[in-house]
Amino acid sequence: MKTLRIGQLGCGIVGSAVLRLLDHNSYDIAQRVGANLDVAKIAVRTLSKERDIPGGMTSHLTTDPHEVVTDPAVDIVVEVMGGIEPTRALLLEAIDNGKHIVTANKELLASLGAELFDAAEAKGVDLYFEAAVAGGIPLIRPLRESLAGERIRKVMGIVNGTTNFILTRMSEEGCSFAEALGEAERLGYTELDPTADIEGFDPAAKAAILASLAFNTRVVSGDVYREGIADITAQDIAFAKRLGYTVKLLAIAEQQDGEIAVRVHPAMIPNEHPLASVRDNLNAVFVEGESVGELMFYGRGAGGGPTGTSVVGDIIDIARNMLSGGRGPGMYTYADSPIRNIEAMYSQYYILLDVADQPGVLAAVASAFGGNNVSIRSVWQEGTGDQAQLVMITHRALERDLQATLGALRDLPEVTKITSVMRVEGGET
């Protein structure tokens, strides 16, 4: 049986899981591929670190990543070290040396992916990245292959486990954002610096990759409108519940009037929507296609085992391509659709206003909405006197019109404070 050789950049949470899987399932993998997959070199930062990897592999460790990407014996380079540089330069070097690539690096792909995909195309090598979005959930392959004949309308998902855990705790235990974040930290669900999760940078990178795939257009992280979850209050969650909604941090990519609208923000979704029941640190992505209808992909979006499984699946695909002399699908960006500015995007909105409890308030508020083309779907008053609040849900409206409405509301003497504004998704289209 032929032997194909793997060189790996990184041996941390994901990298060590990949090595364990390759070792543990080596017989089945060899039978399914028709070749043995051998790990030849593994680059790390620190040789002395203790690692949970198969004993025989320790001798392949090196602190020189160039050894991995230049070794003539290496056929496939697996990049699980993360970061932008030197990772980008190393992958370009690997491609230049004719190596096929598997990467889990969403940050790199969503910022400088075009350079890598172009280089891989020019060199005729494969570049696979199933693990870069939603860890263990097969999503890239279904979008690139199973749905290649479909016209996708919308991709909407929960693609960050940490923030989903925090929102689940806030919803189920009624605790504050800070308390829920503290619990996530205690359980080891957060990065050392949780900013990328909390502020939505991590899901924005994933949204860019998903939008590029779904709409065959180059979308980078910087194109994605982004809001995090730090301002969500226990009161927002409580009102959402009473209205029959659940608050989630959503990554959304959709076609709006021939343009690509891509964004990450917290949103209220109806409790009956399949994404509403995705709890704790689980991920799920909801795909709407013109012919296929609605699909949902659900599972573990992070962790060594789940993410490693996606990486190994990619290695196997590439190995099969190598044996058959073929290539896998590329990153097709022929559509080159315009990216829509947030001002021109449509959504429904939930708005919570502190108001004076006096006659004529509702009429004044309604005219601020009507005068700016935002139509109110439902409204009711909470409390009385100093505590009076108006809770409103709009029909689908343009963001720019909503912002103009908020400006008009701020000018009204009857409105003491705009306490909260949140988008509502998964309802009207």
Ligand SMILES: NC(=O)c1ccc[n+]([C@@H]2O[C@H](COP(=O)([O-])OP(=O)(O)OC[C@H]3O[C@@H](n4cnc5c(N)ncnc54)[C@H](OP(=O)(O)O)[C@@H]3O)[C@@H](O)[C@H]2O)c1
């Ligand atoms: N963790 C997840 O659940 C998950 C899920 C999906 C995608 N990903 C992506 O997978 C990638 C890896 O994540 P991870 O969680 O496995 O990271 P990690 O645990 O921090 O591992 C990183 C590995 O890369 C090595 N490394 C870093 N810089 C290096 C350099 N300059 N030269 C040589 N080796 C270097 C480190 O070496 P030392 O061990 O010596 O420090 C370590 O082994 C990232 O792109 C991440 O976004 C991770």
